[in-house]
Amino acid sequence: MATDTLIILAVAGGMVFAVLLPFYLRQRRLERTTDKATEVAQRYGLSEPVSLHPVVSAESCIGTGNCITACPEEHVLGIRNGQAVTVSPARCIGHGLCARACPTEAIQLVFGTAKRGVEIPHIKGNFETNVPGLHIIGELGGMGLIRNAFEQGRQCIEGIAKLSKAPSGVLDVLIIGCGPAGLSASVNCLHHGLRFATLEKEDIGGTVRYYPRKKVVMTAPVKVPGYGRLAFRELPKEDLIGVWEDIMAKTGLEVRTEETVSAVESEAGRFQVTSSKGTYVADRVVLAIGRRGVPRKLNVPGENLSKVIYSLLEPEVFQRDRVLVVGGGDSAIEAALALSDQESNRVTVSYRGERFSRLKPRNLERIEEAIAARHIDVLWSSNVLGITPDSVVLRDQDEREHEIANDVVAIFAGGELPTAFLTACGVAFDTKFGTP
Numbered sequence: 001m002a003t004d005t006l007i008i009l010a011v012a013g014g015m016v017f018a019v020l021l022p023f024y025l026r027q028r029r030l031e032r033t034t035d036k037a038t039e040v041a042q043r044y045g046l047s048e049p050v051s052l053h054p055v056v057s058a059e060s061c062i063g064t065g066n067c068i069t070a071c072p073e074e075h076v077l078g079i080r081n082g083q084a085v086t087v088s089p090a091r092c093i094g095h096g097l098c099a100r101a102c103p104t105e106a107i108q109l110v111f112g113t114a115k116r117g118v119e120i121p122h123i124k125g126n127f128e129t130n131v132p133g134l135h136i137i138g139e140l141g142g143m144g145l146i147r148n149a150f151e152q153g154r155q156c157i158e159g160i161a162k163l164s165k166a167p168s169g170v171l172d173v174l175i176i177g178c179g180p181a182g183l184s185a186s187v188n189c190l191h192h193g194l195r196f197a198t199l200e201k202e203d204i205g206g207t208v209r210y211y212p213r214k215k216v217v218m219t220a221p222v223k224v225p226g227y228g229r230l231a232f233r234e235l236p237k238e239d240l241i242g243v244w245e246d247i248m249a250k251t252g253l254e255v256r257t258e259e260t261v262s263a264v265e266s267e268a269g270r271f272q273v274t275s276s277k278g279t280y281v282a283d284r285v286v287l288a289i290g291r292r293g294v295p296r297k298l299n300v301p302g303e304n305l306s307k308v309i310y311s312l313l314e315p316e317v318f319q320r321d322r323v324l325v326v327g328g329g330d331s332a333i334e335a336a337l338a339l340s341d342q343e344s345n346r347v348t349v350s351y352r353g354e355r356f357s358r359l360k361p362r363n364l365e366r367i368e369e370a371i372a373a374r375h376i377d378v379l380w381s382s383n384v385l386g387i388t389p390d391s392v393v394l395r396d397q398d399e400r401e402h403e404i405a406n407d408v409v410a411i412f413a414g415g416e417l418p419t420a421f422l423t424a425c426g427v428a429f430d431t432k433f434g435t436p
Contacts, residue, residue, distance in 0.1 A: 027079060030065060034078030034087060041075070041088040044364060045357025049089035051118055052109050054098050055434065056084045060106035070101035074361070090358050094148065111432035119417070122428040127156040131266055131426045133283065135160075138181025139207065139290045146180045146208075146240075149288075150222045153184025156286060161192035166270075166283040171195050174273050174282035176264075178255050179206020182288035183244055184224075187251055191225035197282075199275055201260040204248070205241045207290050209313065226251040264425045287425075289418060296413040298326065302387030308409045312338060320344040322405055324392050326384055327412035328356050333363045335410055340375045348377045348404070350384060350394060384409075 041047045054067070054077060063082040071077060077098060078087040084106070092109075099107040112118035127135045137152040157173070166172045175185050178200035189196040203209065221231045227247050235243070248255065256277070263274040264285055273280040295310035297303055315338040325336040328351035340347040349367075356364060370376040381397030392406045419429075 027082060030079035034080050037075035037078055037087045044359060044361065046088040046090040049092065049113060052094035052111055053089035053092040054086055054107050055110050056086060057106045058083060060104045062104055064103060066101040066103065067098035067107055070097040108436045110434050110436050113434050117431040117433045119429050119431050121422060122430050126159045127152060130428045133271065133285065134425060135284065135286045137185060137286060138179060138288045147222055149180035150184040153181045154188050157185050157188035157192060160284050161194060166195065170270065171197055171280060171282035173284045173286060174271065174280050175286045175288060176261050177206060177288035177290065178204045179208065179288060179290055185286050185288060186253055186255065187225055187247065190251055190253060197280060198255045199259045199261055200255055200257045203257050204244055204255055208237050208240060266426065296416050298384055298411060298413065300384055300386050305387055305389060307407060308387060308411065310411050312410060315339050315342055318342055318345060318408055321407040322346045323408045323410060324406050325349045325410045325412065327351065328353055329412060330360055330363050332412035333359060333367050335412060336376055337366055337370060340370060348379060350379045350382045352381060352383055354380055
């Protein structure tokens, strides 16, 4: 009898071991990967979040690793001591798949950190600001992912469609901006039979149009009313804009491009919107203008010269030029690489830091390869002092001034939020310090 018991125990123990061993080995593999990813994150400045990022509750996490599997980005999360941890929050793009995959709801997406706040317009659950009838969707509200923008546009308009319609001569909705969020809001207005107008100061596409040529953008399947399902997950930016143009053609959507809004005024429960081409009256206004705002300038002599640019739509326009790219973020590096690929260009990057930080790993690899191959020169710890028609004057880390021959200056110093415009509209802001 004792022998039978021992055999049963041995078999049971063997079965438990057979079940637990693969799990243990997987956890050890994940932990080793996490240690390596942590070293990379610290080296490349990816440990500090830029905006939206996940925070894991140690009390609730049971270490399934579902969040890691669900995340399409690389090494945002990892496993340490049997629990999920945030490794490279700067890589997070805010799709929230990690939070949805967690069986114990141990993950929240938050804005900012305890030390570094992020300023976000005050928005309610229906995307309405503190100004009744004025809504904000998309990147301006902190959600920059294309899929999120499309979903916000749909939800916002669905809520508005349930309200009473505006009287004759008044628009139900005026949409400002036609990036992903504005496009989604517009086609959903068509779907619900609302009277609306969409104004765009440039052309459809918003910030995506300013990505360097062939930059791949991340999205996810979405359903577009009157058009069908967009099933792709990755697409070059040129193809994505082509899809948006096809949506407009097939749905009959009309967008009033090259029309800049200068004022949004609320009076007697309605909005009067003044643009460069006219005046509109609407019951509701939806702002989908993004966070890029106005490009940040260097405020140096000569910055108003025609050779100074703040975006790069067509790098092939620049050939056999001596180009200075100012900045050290992903946009600056992607522009420098695109320009260096053109015929006979000589590209130099001026960066105020001692090394690149917070770059996407692939961008860092590519710029390091370009520097090693002498396709691109970098002036570390440098600042532009002035720009002339044929040169640029810079100061280096030793406070010495240098003048270099130059044909084109491409400034990628970030953008200034449209805070003044929003404040004039009456929109209040919240500063998020690690707030869900």
